[in-house]
Amino acid sequence: MSNVVRHLITPLGRFQKSACRSVASLALALLLVSSAVGDQPWESLHGEVNRGEVVSLDTILDWLEAHYIGEVLEVEVERERGFVEYEIKLLGPQGQIVEFEFDGQSGELMSIEGARINDMRR
Template sequence: MKYAVLTLILSSASISTAQEAVMPDYELALDAVQDGEILPLADILAELNKTHPGEVVEVELEYDFGRRVYEIELITPEGLLIEVDLDAATGKILEVEEDD
């Protein structure tokens, strides 16, 4: 899988304590991975490539659907821009949308 510009944007909506509020976003994500709360992005991308191959252009880690969600935008081999939402804890695909 080719990776173009890859950004990781974390939503502050997932901050739940005052201690976490002062932590940088990347540390919150790292802690969540180390605590087993979410899967590493590399694992998510490897699994996503099996069902939705393409060039990743943006990645966001947000709190949606009552859980942490990786929102991944990619360009398919056919040239379509799609967004795939995956449960960050399980890697299960929650939604696939074609963007304009």
């Protein structure tokens, strides 16, 4: 079974570290709220990040900020078959939407989908 936490936000303006921190905080708040009715998957994820088994969302957002231009539209944390994946959608400068998928354990970029991706590279 897949545990998915999704957080939608309005565009944040320029892709900035402080805005990304807000996204991370809001995503965590959503995890806390969603756990009130479930089996509290956020506790497990929080523990894995603290033990260094899973890369923090801050680390992923720092990498995106260093390599791509865009506004965060959506952050999704998904666990399938015991593995954590981060999926982040950015709105590019030409209105393109690009989705980045990261391995939660290694922090490696696994895939990028979207149009005019090269126009978003720093």
